[in-house]
Amino acid sequence: MSNAWRSLLLRNLSRISSRTPCIRHPDLHVSVPKPQTLIHSSSPFLAPIHSLCFTNRRWFSSLPAPDGNDRDRVLVAEIFAKPLTSDEIKAELESRNLLLDVNMVNSVLKSLEGTPKAAQRFFDWVSESEAVRLNSKSYNLMLEIVGTEGRVEEFWGLVEIMKRKGFGVSKGAFLKVSESFEKMGLAKDCERLKEMYFLNSHENVVGRMCPAICKILRSENESEESIRKKLDELDVSLSSSLVVAVLERIGQYPKKASTFFRWVEGNPSFAPDGRVYNAMARVLGREDCIDEFWGILRKLRNLGYELEKETYIKVSDRFHKWKMLAAAVDLFKFAMAGSDKPSVHDFVFLLKKIVVSDDLDLNLISTVVRTFINGGHSIKGSVFDTVLKSLKSVGKLGECDKVLKAMEEGGFAPDSYVHEKVVIGLCNAGRLEEALQYLDNVEQAGYKLDSKTWEILVQKHSLAGDLDKALSCFNKMLERKGSGDVGCAFEVLVNGFCQKNKAKEACKILEKMVTKKNVKPWHSTYKFLIERLIRQGGIKEAFTLLGLMKSHGFPPFIDPFIDYICKSGSVEDAMGFIQAMTVKEFPSRTVFLRLFEGLFKEGRHDVAHGLLHKCPGSIRNHADILDLFYAMKSDGATAAAL
Known part of the structure; x- marks a missing residue:
């Protein structure tokens, strides 16, 4: 069946070749780059750049070729399906103007699963020519092909090669090969594969190798060269989980961590990913490593990785603790430029930290606000309320107008509510002149502030004893x-x-x-x-x-007058009160009765009689008034007789 598939493939390839004569154009210049130019740089930061340089590079017709990658894969498979020598293969690749990269190699291996001899020939040629640096996926694809064929000696030999290169058996390869071993009755090999896979799983490797690596790194008086040599001797298969675990354990020793990270970067079988760069950033995010920290973040961003939320929170908290506000703001800007942006809570937290600092840096406030707004957010007035509370907590409420101005320079658009808060804040801080001037300016600018704001200004001036200013504010x-x-x-x-x-x-x-x-x-x-x-x-x-x-329609307030007149007022005071109460007619007799009763109660009979003498006849001759005076006279006579 495989021979039939191969014949069908070759017939299809022949038809494709006959329809695309431009591939064999005699006038085209063929350029086969030197092998070392195709090998990825040992620096993980340059690897993606090399991949971009050599992937899909062409030296033939400038006309667009549809499905170029698929066509190239089929052409490569056609070449290695033939029993050609190494030189003949090279000549075929040059004549068809084909270049290989690791993605192409893996794609071809995948397509050659049904033709193991061709796959072996292709894999061996690529390995020996060193035209492409094979990765873990390449080896695992070949491992699947060999293992499913039951070629156990070749399988275990390839496993040993992978170990030396730091590659492990993938889950896909393990499942496929172990199933094949069971079907073929290779019980011992199947058991051996399961044991090896379990021991070399990420969890086991991390658990066994992390302490060993940390022990080497913590050695005193060891040169970096000596540490690198000992790490090499471990012959460990690196993974992101292992590297992150080591960095977390030795994070308190940033120099040791840097030594380890440089060794990791130089490992040809492992390229650090976003998790690793974030872990290293968490280690270096401190004052004594700040330059190295920003270097790691630049690499992280250039390689297309994102700053993790955990990294932002942990490092920014450390910056706040050490009062590295400028660095905290720069980190905020960096995070806002990514896809996982800081939240409103993060923004407000940073703003509060700036305003409560010993040296209030208004430029930092403007920068943070501008960055947050440019990131697609809006800022509500409640944020300024929080800022005011922070200013008040450190006795800097009088700086609220400057803080608002800095926020405005960053793009914040305050409303009347916010301006009211500033006026009140200035008043509470005792800056009454500035508060009045601020209020005057914002209302002239068209803002309509609540009457309560003016009331506070009047009140604060009054309490301060500046009554002229209070009156001026009211006017x-x-x-x-x-x-x-x-x-x-x-x-x-x-x-x-x-x-x-x-x-x-x-x-x-x-x-x-x-x-x-x-x-x-x-x-x-x-x-x-x-x-x-x-x-x-x-x-x-x-x-x-x-x-x-x-x-104004209010009932008269007579109690204080009656109390005063009865206790210490004169007849003239009483008459003045009665006249003030008179509009068209005298007050009711009830008012007079209260006055006379009060005067008698206080024993001021002479004032009572003097007032009665000046009252109009309607009052003097009123029965209730006469009864009151008669009773007072009778009580007086009885007291004299006794």
Whole structure:
């Protein structure tokens, strides 16, 4: 059946050759590169570049050739299907202008599985000519072909060659060959293969060889050359798992790790992958190895590998711990340029670390924000809230305006909410002048800030004792916001004046604001100011507030007046109160009754009689009033008789 397949293959190849005369064009120059140019460099960082240089390189017609790789594979298989000598094979390859690379070799071996003699001839020729450096896959493909044929001596000989080259038996080859051995009754060979495969699996190799390698690396006073020699003598088959395990164990000794890594890079049978580079980066991500660290990251990126999340977190945490903020920002930029970008949490964490540092570097803030936004993210106002909390925790809240400016330079677009936070932050930090100027600027720029922001400014100036500034802020608020929603701010202003024992001045301001600027104070503002005026000897000024309260629809606040008059007020004070309460008619008799009852209770009968004498007849002759005075007179006569 294999001969029939070969005949069919050769007939098809003949037809392909006859349809493609351009392959044998006599005028084309044939160039067969020297073998060493096809061998991959010992440096893993240059290997992909060489592969790109020699893969699909052509010296024939410039016309596009469809399915070029498949055609080349078939042509190579055709050559090695013939019983040709080594020189004849070379001549055939040159005449057909074919170049081999490791991918082509593996593809041809795969296609020659059904013709083991041709596969053996092809494998031997490539190995002897050294035109291509065979890899683990190449050997395992040949191992499958030999093993499934039951050629046990050749199989085990090839296994020994693979061991010397640092290659292990792949899972695919193991399964296919062990199945064939069982079917052929090769029980001992099958058992031997299973035992060898188990002992040389990744888990077992790592468990056995990692401690041995680390022991060599930890040797004191050993030169690098001596360490390399001992490592070579181990004759270990390297894998990514083994290399990573070693680097993790000796990570606290970066120089030893670097020695080991250079030895790994120089191993012709192993090319470090992304896992290995990330493990080495985790070792070198420290202050005393920073140049080597960036060198590893450049290699990692140039080879097309990604920075792992674990590497970013571990190294950035170390940079933060050692206060290497510039390095942490550079690492953030590097990670953002990859496919697995840092999260919003990572961004905020880095931002917080910068703002709480001893020396606040605004350029780093701009860089981090710019990098994050350029990475396709947006920044919400809640992020700035977090920044403010961090600034407050280290007593740097007064720097919030500078931090926001730095974030804006990085591309952050603050809204009115954020600007309000800055004003409040500056106020809480005691930078009232800057807060007022900032508020003025942002509102002129078109932002509409909440009235609460102005209230805080008025309050902070009042508490600081700068009443003129507080009043000035309130006037600006009126200009910007109008008089519709200023009640809270005005109460804060009045309270500030009263705290400084300037209730009379506050009363003048209130009267002016109400009559000239259409401000409507809260009911609580009137009540508070009346109490403070009476307490600070401003009873007459307090009288004026009663009429203003009534004009705003508030019920009169009479309790403080009655208490004051009954305890220490004069007849004139009482009449002034009654007149203030009078709009079209006198107050109700209830007010008079409360006054007289209070005066009698305090024993101030002369003031009560003086007030009664000045009251209108409707009050003097009212039955309730007469009964009250008669009762007081009777009580007085009884007390005198006793």
